Amino acid sequence: xxxxxxxxRTGELPRARRRTSALTIPEQIANRVAAAILNGExxxxxxxxxxxxxxxxxxxxGPVREALRALERYGLAILLPRRGAYAVGLSLDVIAEAFxxxxxxxxxxxxxxxxxxAAAARAVAxxxxxxxxxxxLIERPAEEAHAFQLAIRxxxxxxxxxxxxxxxxxxxxxxxxxxxxxxxxxxxxxxFQTPERRRESLAFWGAILAALRARDEHAAERLxxxxxxxxxxxxxASLAALRGEQPDPALMMRExxx
Amino acid sequence: xxxxxxxxRTGELPRARRRTSALTIPEQIANRVAAAILNGExxxxxxxxxxxxxxxxxxxxGPVREALRALERYGLAILLPRRGAYAVGLSLDVIAEAFxxxxxxxxxxxxxxxxxxAAAARAVAxxxxxxxxxxxLIERPAEEAHAFQLAIRxxxxxxxxxxxxxxxxxxxxxxxxxxxxxxxxxxxxxxFQTPERRRESLAFWGAILAALRARDEHAAERLxxxxxxxxxxxxxASLAALRGEQPDPALMMRExxx
DNA sequence: TCAATGTCGATTGTCGACAATCGTCAAGCT
DNA sequence: AGCTTGACGATTGTCGACAATCGACATTGA
Numbered sequence: 001x002x003x004x005x006x007x008x009r010t011g012e013l014p015r016a017r018r019r020t021s022a023l024t025i026p027e028q029i030a031n032r033v034a035a036a037i038l039n040g041e042x043x044x045x046x047x048x049x050x051x052x053x054x055x056x057x058x059x060x061x062g063p064v065r066e067a068l069r070a071l072e073r074y075g076l077a078i079l080l081p082r083r084g085a086y087a088v089g090l091s092l093d094v095i096a097e098a099f100x101x102x103x104x105x106x107x108x109x110x111x112x113x114x115x116x117x118a119a120a121a122r123a124v125a126x127x128x129x130x131x132x133x134x135x136x137l138i139e140r141p142a143e144e145a146h147a148f149q150l151a152i153r154x155x156x157x158x159x160x161x162x163x164x165x166x167x168x169x170x171x172x173x174x175x176x177x178x179x180x181x182x183x184x185x186x187x188x189x190x191x192f193q194t195p196e197r198r199r200e201s202l203a204f205w206g207a208i209l210a211a212l213r214a215r216d217e218h219a220a221e222r223l224x225x226x227x228x229x230x231x232x233x234x235x236x237a238s239l240a241a242l243r244g245e246q247p248d249p250a251l252m253m254r255e256x257x258x
Numbered sequence: 259x260x261x262x263x264x265x266x267r268t269g270e271l272p273r274a275r276r277r278t279s280a281l282t283i284p285e286q287i288a289n290r291v292a293a294a295i296l297n298g299e300x301x302x303x304x305x306x307x308x309x310x311x312x313x314x315x316x317x318x319x320g321p322v323r324e325a326l327r328a329l330e331r332y333g334l335a336i337l338l339p340r341r342g343a344y345a346v347g348l349s350l351d352v353i354a355e356a357f358x359x360x361x362x363x364x365x366x367x368x369x370x371x372x373x374x375x376a377a378a379a380r381a382v383a384x385x386x387x388x389x390x391x392x393x394x395l396i397e398r399p400a401e402e403a404h405a406f407q408l409a410i411r412x413x414x415x416x417x418x419x420x421x422x423x424x425x426x427x428x429x430x431x432x433x434x435x436x437x438x439x440x441x442x443x444x445x446x447x448x449x450f451q452t453p454e455r456r457r458e459s460l461a462f463w464g465a466i467l468a469a470l471r472a473r474d475e476h477a478a479e480r481l482x483x484x485x486x487x488x489x490x491x492x493x494x495a496s497l498a499a500l501r502g503e504q505p506d507p508a509l510m511m512r513e514x515x516x
Numbered sequence: 517t518c519a520a521t522g523t524c525g526a527t528t529g530t531c532g533a534c535a536a537t538c539g540t541c542a543a544g545c546t
Numbered sequence: 547a548g549c550t551t552g553a554c555g556a557t558t559g560t561c562g563a564c565a566a567t568c569g570a571c572a573t574t575g576a
Binding site for chain 4: 282284317319320321340
Binding site for chain 1: 559
């Protein structure tokens with residue numbers, strides 16, 4: 001038993017530090033290609049050549065390979081062993097559905113949280129702290145939109161964490177890493193670039209906080225769901241514009257809680 | 259417009275052929291390390307060094323890197339950029355929960371399918387074909403357990419495909435690729451090595467088929483759920499033995515449909 | 517004594533080159 | 547003509563080496 005160990009001992013996992021804005025190169029490439037796919041620059045089933053992507057991005061094939069595996073996780077590419085990667089063109093309604101599913105899940109989490117007195121109190125306390133951080137970032141330049149977004153995310157995580165349903169929490173948090181929603185989430189900083197939008201978002205979260213304090217489960221559910229619907233509509237509108245399509249109003253429905 | 263194009267044109271995605279047993283090297287490594295983690299050879303939070311794994315597996319670090327990303331997908335490792343990979347030790351109850359979640363979802367799918375007349379008829383027809391394949395493989399040597407397992411999987415997929423709930427289908431099929439369940443599924447061939455076990459499984463599927471023909475939703479649900487519970491119990495028992503633990507009987511409950 | 521800073525070893529990230537594999541096409545055979 | 551077989555080109559898979567980065571320790575200064 002040696003107390004002064006030189007190498008990190010097994011069993012304790014180091015804390016992951018907040019990555020300010022330094023995404024790894026594979027992440028940058030993945031985001032870039034993902035954006036191209038979502039914008040419609042790649043058609044459905046179109047091939048993604050490693051060499052080609054490496055040259056356009058100015059790196060070797062190694063990081064590109066890793067980026068392609070990430071795209072496969074997001075459902076934006078299909079990888080066939082020894083045969084290459086193919087783009088998966090997502091229609092706007094599939095993307096809309098990803099938001100709708102999340103809106104439904106998050107709404108349920110908010111409602112369940114509002115029902116549980118002690119859990120709601122804990123969540124509110126943590127949310128206040130996170131929102132204070134976000135508030136302090138309102139006037140920062142557009143480059144720091146990412147920091148604001150992280151604060152908002154931390155606020156939302158408080159709801160999921162305390163809602164009392166482990167599988168809902170896991171589904172909601174996993175989506176950030178795994179599915180299409182994760183990519184959408186990463187594109188949100190573009191959404192938070194102006195102080196106006198930040199204030200708008202904070203107003204929503206203030207209302208959600210109030211609903212939780214008042215233990216108003218229906219208001220909490222509706223507000224959180226509508227906030228996600230709002231993001232959905234902005235994303236769909238901008239994607240439709242990029243693709244040169246007409247945004248389908250049917251996709252932007254606020255379906256009732258049926 | 260040139261009809262005789264030499265390179266595959268964009269838009270058409272080639273069919274993925276069934277990979278008989280030739281797993282790629284990264285897959286082999288991932289399976290190997292995954293087994294080691296599940297067996298308890300790696301403790302929770304223990305570090306996974308690329309160089310070290312490369313040497314034990316007799317390959318370079320490239321494939322090992324890819325295998326580690328796969329393990330991250332399965333939830334068996336945590337990757338910290340520039341800091342390495344750490345094993346995630348899964349307790350037996352977490353693994354049990356993965357099976358239970360799948361049992362619940364699959365049960366719902368079976369019940370919903372039994373309710374829909376036309377869909378059930380289509381599913382039954384496809385299942386008969388798949389089960390015929392499985393039946394023909396009963397007496398094959400243990401090395402071909404994988405083929406038998408694929409036939410069984412195809413049978414189950416018929417239920418998910420026609421159950422009428424897209425999100426349930428997606429959740430059930432995604433699990434095979436993404437979560438822990440995928441690893442468990444890959445370990446099932448060990449389970450199908452003897453003709454006895456194969457016959458046992460086919461008996462279950464025969465009963466499920468009969469329940470669907472009779473449109474008996476409760477029987478279909480219960481049978482499919484119990485089949486997954488059976489697999490769960492075998493996996494848990496063998497894992498407990500490998501880890502030198504006592505299998506907790508509480509984990510092997512057949513919870514009622516509440 | 518304690519905090520800040522510089523240096524070092526270990527490990528991951530990236531690169532370019534080579535090997536293996538797949539799809540395609542052409543020639544040859546039945 | 548239709549099918550099989552062989553070789554070619556293109557692309558992915560793998561390798562070994564180098565560069566960049568991180569954590570830990572030693573040193574310095576207050």
